[in-house]
Amino acid sequence: MKRIETAMYDQLSLLSGRANPALAREIAGYLGVEMAAVAIGDFPDGELSIRLEQNIRGRDVFIVQPTSPPVNDHLMELLILIDACKRASAERITCVIPYFGYARQDRKDAGRVPITSKLVANLITKAGADRVLTVDLHAAQIQGFFDVPVDHLYAAPVIDQYFQSLELDPEQIVVMSPDEGSIKRALQHVDKLGGSLVIIDKRRANAMETKQANLIGGPIEGKTVFIFDDMIATAGSICGAARVAKQHGASNVFVTATHGVLCGPAPERLAEAPISEIVVTNSIALKPEQQLPNLKTITIAPLLGEAIRRIHRNESVSYLFA
Template sequence: MSGVKRPTEKHLMLFTGRANPELAEEIAALMGVQLTPSRLISYANSEIYVRYEESVRGSDAFVIQSHPANVNEWLMEQLIMVDALKRASAKRITVVAPCYPYARQDKKHLGREPISARLIADLFWAAGADRIMSVDLHTSQIQGFFNGPLDHLSALPVLSAHVAAKYDVSNMTVVSPDAGRVRLADNWCDTLGAPLAIIHKRHDPTIANQVKVHEVVGKVAGRTCLLVDDMIDTAGTVCQAAQALRDHGAERIIIAATHPILSGPAAERLNAFGVEEVIFTNTLPMSADIQINNMTVLSIAPLLAQAIHEIFEDGSVASLFSHGAS
């Protein structure tokens, strides 16, 4: 009939920044779609230019970008990508940030400090994002920083499946490296059916990235100890925690974390300590210069592909949410 508008068919489009295109390519392959061709250029003065080589009008757009160092460059690139989509009349824009940038700056510890994690959410919103998807936020309160939906996915099923298949969990203790990760460790305990131990430590406020380990609370002597965290940066916390476990008679030590930031001396520290295995996901790209003994990197792409599919189909992503992470 003339004059009657037909419903517009939904159209999914995937876009990737330059920080970790391999992850985006794997997601696209799992979903059976192609990444949208894009032109991304860094000019001599470091300004970034973005142009999409296909029409994005009316699309359900997913902008995939990891945020390794230099975090600010890749964050700005993603913001510009979102802005370009908004100005090109994309119908809905979802930011896929597997490792949320500035997540550790989620509160004020001292006067005159920013809450940078909130600022990041505001920037995505101002650029035109309708939704954010991330994995294992440093604290769950970040979910409340964004004005739209923020899908907080959990890498626990990916990591725990590997651990359960490889190790005897009947002799395993899950260890939180500090009080802030107890909820995360408790979720691991529920999944593996293992007991919990906690490393009690205190940060030295005068020295960045330095901690002092005090004591181990829980049974670790003669057991396989699984140290869990959401991220490993310089590896100072986990290595001191591992030393405390060794001092208390742990038989074997495994480290599992979602985000391999791995700044500065991280690889050297982990190699010097000689743990049984270090397990990460690929939410961040692994530099070829980083060589860690006994390291396993598991793909987060199937989880992200499933979540993108559910969002596009207006399905449920509840089963993929973080299990009460703090």
């Protein structure tokens, strides 16, 4: 990994909760800084015990903590870390949230339901965050729920770079959108990888089940199909799309997502699906039971590290949004 050689990090402190300390260490390695010491434990009744073990007064603090499962535990840990930094007189607090949980309820689409994304954004802001850095929000409009600046990065360039390294023939590539809502994302990958676009006509049966009804576009027989999504949660939709691709004669199916949530039956579904390779980023730390033989994890530490470097030095971050 490239290491930034600079003497301009005297006032930067990077610390991590327990959600993804490995990613935080990679970011520290990219920046060439030491992780700030934090003691995190649990009281016998389950309450969190957090103490900063070094001085951060007047410093530019970056807290790395995705709100991944267990979401409530990691979210509460983030809020307490923010409060601890605020009370320790940090000059500025930036929450680095590679995966933002509670992103599904971003609007009131039925009677008597909350807009939980806005509630969580309020909690983070009121706790004392001055800025948020995140990657591939489930809905881009969630940026507007925060009353502080939000830098919203995309992992697509990192993922495309990996697939470009495979040196596949663009004429043999088909990018498949798993639903109508992902067409824009799929088109961006077509621009980088080449090939053609096909779309799955997905119908939702209920909150847990979807049905892949039809394939729009084609043909895909004998071609390598790439299916891109922002996250793989229970993997029902993505596995259904992979089966449709195989039924229409695809030779290989690659499935990729920024966030490998892989909850519930996801590992079993992915293991049984006709997928050549599953590619996710390390925005979420995977447990041993979530690891699969055909699962590859690529790092977004340089992407986040470069954003942190630019935020700290008050430089433009906009080119990283592409």
